[in-house]
Amino acid sequence: MIGLSRRAAVAGMMAMGATGARAADWPERTITMVVPYPAGGGSDTFARPVAAAMADRFKQSIVIDNKSGAGGTVGTAVAARAPADGYTLLLGDTGLTYAPEIYPRAGFDFGRDFAPISAVARVPYVLVVNPARLDVATLAAFMAAAKKASGSIDVGSAGLGSVTHLAIGLFEERTGTKLNHVPYRGGAPMLQDLLSGQVAAAFVVAGAVAPHVRTGKLRALAVASRRREALLPDVPTMDEAGLANFRATIWFGLFAPRKTPDAILDRLHAATQAALEEEKIKAMWIEQGARVEPESRADFARFVAADSERWSRIAKAANIKME
Helix, strand or coil: CHHHHHHHEEEEEEHHHHHHHHEEEEEEECEEEEEECCCCCCHHHHHHHHHHHHHHHCCCCCCEEECCCCCHHHHHHHHHHCCCCEEEEEEHHHEEEEHHHHHCCCCHHHHHHHHEEEEEEEEEEEEEEEECCCCCCCCHHHHHHHHHCCCCEEEEEECCCCCHHHHHHHHHHHCCCCCCCEECCCCHHHHHHHHCCCCCCCEEEHHHHHHHHCCCEEEEEEEEECEECCCCCCEEEHHHCCCCCCEEEEEEEEECCCCCHHHHHHHHHHHHHHHHCCHHHHHHHHHHHCECCCCCCCHHHHHHHHHHHHHHHHHHCCCCCCC
């Protein structure tokens, strides 16, 4: 028994040593960053600049693999099954954390299958209206109109099960109103119909609506964040407008398969944080209405766990099921 225990201990130390050696040599070849949405979308906006900056730091290529389908679950499931060796990463977002609640055959459990590395961007949503369609100037006036004409105000979303869809449901729950949800296949067509007056209101990221708010084509009622948005400095937060603790933000973050060695995760975290400190990336983020602050891997992991629990609860209550 003693001999067997000794051999097991030696084998364990040798395995640990091999893992450490692999981590020390990493990266020796191209890294793939899976973006589970089509090229040119919001995820791409943040993934590509960060990947390029990290590649410069590692002296290795990082290729973006846009593997879209089923609300991002196709690419996410592929990344979840990849070897945990640091050569496959995932640019994840808010919606993927609760996706299994909506897609019963998602093929992954986000909390179980992925190790959080670093936040990349956080982008708050803004409740906006087309004043030609619904002439209200404040959040209070919007809520009063929604209560007076229950179910008649058309509010667009980026699609069934999207964060904007859940934000509409959360708003109804918190305000005791009933809106008419109009889902689209993405944020771009939804914004076009909002501008043309096909829908009266929507939750939209600040970077997309700020130019239209400045021209008066759209009117911003409140930012669904703790702080005002630099692109829309005169627009109050939901708290300031009278709806306390209403938060609707989409975040993007870097993840790796769960059993990726800590030494590699630490190097990825350091490289991501360094990329986010580059002035050109900071300027791009400001243009998008995005912000991100330095934080440890552990802090980001705690944030992801708490936010996942929150949105999963909202998704479950909404009882949305997609095939």
